[in-house]
Amino acid sequence: xxxxxxxxxxxxxxxxxxxxxxxxxxxxxxxxxxxxxxxxxxxxxxxxxxxxxxxxxxxxxxxxxxxxxxxxxxxxxxxxxxxxxxxxxxxxxxxxxxxxxxxxxxxxxxxxxxxxxxxxxxxxxxxxxxxxxxxxxxxxxxxxxxxxxxxxxxxxxxxxxxxxxxxxxxxxxxxxxxxxxxxxxxxxxxxxxxxxxxxxxxxxxxxxxxxxxxxxxxxxxxxxxxxxxxxxxxxxxxxxxxxxxxxxxxxxxxxxxxxxxxxxxxxxxxxxxxxxxxxxxxxxxxxxxxxxxxxxxxxxxxxxxxxxxxxxxxxxxxxxxx
Ligand code: ACO
Numbered sequence: 001x002x003x004x005x006x007x008x009x010x011x012x013x014x015x016x017x018x019x020x021x022x023x024x025x026x027x028x029x030x031x032x033x034x035x036x037x038x039x040x041x042x043x044x045x046x047x048x049x050x051x052x053x054x055x056x057x058x059x060x061x062x063x064x065x066x067x068x069x070x071x072x073x074x075x076x077x078x079x080x081x082x083x084x085x086x087x088x089x090x091x092x093x094x095x096x097x098x099x100x101x102x103x104x105x106x107x108x109x110x111x112x113x114x115x116x117x118x119x120x121x122x123x124x125x126x127x128x129x130x131x132x133x134x135x136x137x138x139x140x141x142x143x144x145x146x147x148x149x150x151x152x153x154x155x156x157x158x159x160x161x162x163x164x165x166x167x168x169x170x171x172x173x174x175x176x177x178x179x180x181x182x183x184x185x186x187x188x189x190x191x192x193x194x195x196x197x198x199x200x201x202x203x204x205x206x207x208x209x210x211x212x213x214x215x216x217x218x219x220x221x222x223x224x225x226x227x228x229x230x231x232x233x234x235x236x237x238x239x240x241x242x243x244x245x246x247x248x249x250x251x252x253x254x255x256x257x258x259x260x261x262x263x264x265x266x267x268x269x270x271x272x273x274x275x276x277x278x279x280x281x282x283x284x285x286x287x288x289x290x291x292x293x294x295x296x297x298x299x300x301x302x303x304x305x306x307x308x309x310x311x312x313x314x315x316x317x318x319x320x321x322x
Contacts, residue, residue: 006129006137007179008320010071010168012064013290014057015046015277022158029154036158041253045161045278048144053087057164058142059100061286065138065166066101073101076168077134079108080125082117082141082282084197084311085148086110093142106134113187114195115249115310117141117282122167122306122318123183129171140166141282148197150209159251160210161278165286178301178321182235184228185316191220195311221255221309226262228307228317236319238303240264245298249308250274250284259307271297281310298322 021044022033036042048057058081066076081093094108113120118141125137142164149157172179194216199208225248233239240263248256250273260270271292273284280287285306292298302322309315 004130004132004171004173005179006126006169007172008167008322009170010065010067010069011286011290011293012061012068012166013164013287014060014064015163015287016048016052016057018047018049019044020047025158029157031154031158039254040159041274042159042278043275046163047146048162052144052162054083054085054093054142054144055087055096055100057144057162058093058097058140058166061142061164061166062097062101062138062140065168069168069170071136071168073103074105076101076103076136076138077106078125078128078137079103079106080111080121080137080139081108082111082113082121083143084112084114084117084281085144097140113282113310113314114312115251115279115281115284116308116312116314116316117310118165118285119183119306119308119316119318120185120314121282122180123185123316125169126180126183129169135171137169138166139169139286140164141284141286143281143283145210145281148208148210153209155214156210156212159279161280163277163280163283163287165283165288165290167286167289181319181321182232183316183318184231184235186224186228187312187314189312191313194220194313218252218255220313221251222258224309224313224315225255225259225307228315229259229263229305232305232317232319238319242303243305244269244302245292245304246270247285247288247292247304247306249310250277250288251279263305
């Protein structure tokens, strides 16, 4: 039986021009390139300039995704932006992007699920498309974590970067096995204090800083991402060896390696950006996807597994046939 589902048709990304290396951080913080690389795999990160905002970066990435799919603003029904660093409490980042891109129809809203935000937004867009509420969706992750980091906290400051990534999704009624196969979301608020921001959101509120119990988050990440990977494959009757590409949230190379080992995937089948982007939270998966599609690694017919864990705790996975 043919059922409506969503195809991934367009991809985009934006990274601020300014690159900050580990060595540059080490001139100001008691840290070293060696420590950061060994614990996380991070060598550098892009950091927003005064002109970069969650909206401006999201709009740049979103426009690229529309261009890639060769669609016009009129073709966009829903805009969903995953962000935990919006420029304003409201209106949402999504409606600001809607205006920036000249989209005058449809609807937009933000999703807040920290580093799992893109999986949550993708899942929401897929549900809207499957139910017939939208024929298409622009799904964007956009983050300016540099504005919520404590510049004196070496344990968090070295881990994050800024950027935005986007996908454009379109409905299809053809049951040819392509598109989003399934998405799976989880959260457990009992762990909310392992990773949180201790104040109000907004660029002007310099008092809001990210706090993290890194070791505990790491422990949860390995266990919960492993079970998410099993869950998404079991739901589709697929095995580890069916996966062509792992496109994980890019928090830490050691977490990514752990999941890849479980899947028995060789490193060349894992898309890695954490070395150059650091952790861009909800932007990391669409940025990685954009890179690997554009450089020709991910091709039509490939089975792509995406997974993430973030503050909440929130976590989840999505499987797509390209
Ligand atoms: N440079 C040098 N030393 C440091 C630094 C640094 N930047 N940061 C911490 N240290 C020190 C600590 O003070 C500690 O010193 P001590 O032993 O004298 O007390 C030592 O290094 C070890 O610290 P740990 O926190 O135990 O180091 P760990 O091996 O756990 O690595 C890390 C820390 C990289 C943060 C790791 O725990 C991790 O990656 N956790 C997961 C983070 C994550 O996945 N976040 C994703 C979600 S993010 C989101 O949702 C927004």
